[in-house]
Amino acid sequence: MSAADAKPHPSAEVFQLLVDAVTDYALYMLDPEGRIVTWNSGAARFKGYVAPEIVGEHFSRFFSPEDQASRLPARALATAAREGRFEAEGWRIRKDGSRFWAHAILDAIRSEDGTLLGFAKITRDITEKRRLEQAIYESALQLKLLVQGVRDYAIYMLDTDGRITSWNSGAQAIKGYTESEVLGQHFSLFYTPADRARDAPDIALRTALAEGKFEAEAQRVRKDGSLFWAHVLIDPIYDEAGAHVGFAKITRDVSEKKQAEEELRRTQEALLQSQKLQALGELAGGIAHDFNNLMTVMHGSADFMLKQPDMPSEKRTRYLNVMLETAERATSLTSQLLAFARRQPLEPEVIDLSVRLDALSEMLQRTLGSQYELRLDLTPALWPVEIDPTGLEAALLNAVLNARDAMPEGGRITIATHNARRTEGDGVLLSVEDTGEGIPPETLKRVFEPFFTTKPTGKGTGLGLSQIHGYAVQSGGAARIDSELGKGTRVELWIPRTFKPLQRETAPDTQISLPAALRVLLVEDSEHVRYFAHQLLDDLGCTVLEAAGGQEALELLRENPVDLVFSDIVMPGMSGLELASAVRETYANLPVLLASGYSSKQFIPRDEREFPILRKPYKLETLAASINELVHRAESDE
Known part of the structure; x- marks a missing residue:
């Protein structure tokens, strides 16, 4: 069979079909001199030539005049022949004269004995990719110019360890350092010694990583050592793969704002x-x-x-x-x-307001009298709240009595509860609304002020509504009042909800007797209160030792065995808390009961008290119950 009659190998036909099917790449061959031997559909698509027009032509025609003048085509062939491969990006020319940005690879093709047979040429049109890269570069350049142009904010970057990697003109203006002075330095350079001692810089970075942002206002240090108030924002930076690569840091000098706030506070x-x-x-x-x-x-x-x-x-x-x-x-x-004064001694319990108000309604109706209608609009399944029930009753009674006084001829008072969602959180809204004469606008502005009253002299202290306001704020909530002349007044208390379980109601303990011959050390600096407490303890059958202060009490303890120490908290010299701690150190199993006219939370702001506290004024029953509980607890611990 002659060479002319020979048919191409089937695999060669398949390969040619594959090459022609590729439209995103120009795939063609050159002879050793650079003339085009083959041409695929991808080459025809983005170079504009069909095979009969281009086969046999030199591939340099695709190069720009400047590249041809610099003999780039010849150098590309020489490099590929010498090194086996030439790769580059540059402008190329289409048939219609338009340009496109190309990524080109030129591979040498050799026979088994090493003879150069030609070159394989692969070209891809990456004009759009280059356009995007150029746009990104220009955008980054504009962003850099923008950041550098900002002088009211210090905008810079930190690496993952907190070292400074960039610095803008605002940072130099605010902090006083030039870029060359701070690059590579740790950003803790700007913190006060006290903040560095408590590890504030690392805490800020850890918070930014954990919460996605760190924001604060604090004092920072300039290069000259002077302090300024700074508003600081730190954001973590992640790459496209999600790896943490550093932090973005924005600082603003808010010293003038702080000064204005201080002047306002003084005013x-x-x-x-x-x-x-x-x-x-x-x-x-x-x-x-x-x-x-x-x-x-x-x-x-x-x-x-x-x-x-x-x-x-x-x-x-x-x-x-x-x-x-x-x-x-x-x-x-x-x-x-x-x-x-927000110093009322509160002892909060978890309660359902609707249940508690329903139980109080009978007492309130008796207080009002028959000419007033008391209407309840209580929401069932109300969210629980943690408040002081005694303070609630006082606040409610004040609101109801004010409503009564606004309706001298009688009327209707409505007490309502419902769940309420606010921007500050979920809570319960308690309202007391009357059908009275209303409050004038100029008076309404002052109703929560202490001692302000519109009632005649001797008819009121002006503490009713201020007590409601103080109780609401002290309970973590808020109070407000709305009124319209001739239509009545509405007082509202908003109390935040709690997720703690409801307090179980227990029957009052009527047992007031104590263990026989109980020895009690009574510590109280007020002579009159000490005498009163001594009489109560005597009535309970206790043997009482008296001390007017903490040091005297410790001296008595060294010489006299006792079963319990009962001490006031607020005393000159050694306080009751300090005495209780000293007793625990020396007499580990000796029970200590403290007494105070203020809230226990004022002295012990922890969730669990170290020592039980009895609130003044106390009665015989409450004193006995507290001592009984403490003594029985001590016995069970032995």
Whole structure:
């Protein structure tokens, strides 16, 4: 069979079909001099020539005039022949004269004996890729120019360890360092010694990684050592693969803002002081009158009892009951004052407000009288809240009595509860609404001020609504009031919900007896309170030792065995807490009961108390119950 009659090998036909099917690459062959031998459909697509037009032509025609002038085609062939491969990117020319950016590979083809047979040429049009890269480069350049042009913000980057890798003109203006002075330095350079000592720079980086951002305002140090207030933002930076590669750091000098805030604070303090002086003047017409009335009852009753030692027991009991009720009213008035000052002794419990208010409704209705209608609109399955029930009752009673006073001819009071979602979180809304005469706008602005009242002298202290406000804030919530003349007033308390379990109701413990011959060390700096507590302990059958202070108590303990220490917290010199700690160190199993007129949380801001605290004023029953619980607990621990 002659060479002319020979047919191509089947595999060669398949390979040719494969090459012609590729349209994204120009695949063709050159002879040793660079003339085109083969041409595929990809080459025809983006170079514009069909095979009959181009086969036999020199491949240099695709090069730009400048590349041809620099003999780039010849150098490409020589490099491929010498090294086996030539690769480059550059402009190429289509048939219509337009240019495209090409990625070209030229591979030498040799026979088995090493003779150069030609070259395999692969070209890809990457114009769009280059355009995107150029756009990205230009964008990055513009961004760099933008960042460098910002002088009000220090914008720079840190590596993963916190070392500075870039620096803009704003950073130099704010911090005082040039780029050459800080590149490679750790950013803790700008922190105060105190912040570095508490590891603040590393905490900031760890927080940014853990939470996606770190933001704070704090003092920073300039190159000259001066301090300035800075608003700081740190964001972690990740590459396309998700690997952490560093941090973006933005700092702004907010010293002027801080100075303005400080001036505003001083102005507000001056205004508050002025308001306090005004409040003290208004206090004389309200609370002083109430206290005088209370003291008149107490003084008169005590005087009668002292002057008539043979007074019949029935009459004596009546006087004592009057004195007890008067003392409780004085305690309530003091509680209102403390609530406004946000120092009211709260003992929170987890409760359902709807259930608690339903139980209080009968008492409230009796307080109001028959000419007032009390309506309840209580939401079932209310979210639980953690509040002080006693303070709640006082706040509710104040709101209801204010509503009653606004309706001298009678009317309707509606107490409602419902779940409420707010920007600050989920909570429960308690409202007291009346159908009274309403409050004028100029008066409405002042209703939460202490001692402010529109009632006649002697008819109110002006503490009712301020107690409601103080109680709400102290409970983590808020209070507001809306009113319209002729249509009534609505007082609202918003209390945040809790996820703690509801408090179980327990029956009151009527047992007030203590273990026989219990030895108690009583520590109280007030002589009158010490005498009162001593009498209560005597009535409970205890043997009592007295101390007026902590040091005296420790001396008595060294010489006298006791079963329990009962001490006030607030005392001159050694406080009750310090005494309790000293007792625990020396007498590990000796129970200590503390007493205070303030909230236990004021002294021990932890979730669990180290020592139990009895709140003043206390009664015989509460004192006995607290001692019983403490003694039994100590016995079970032995």
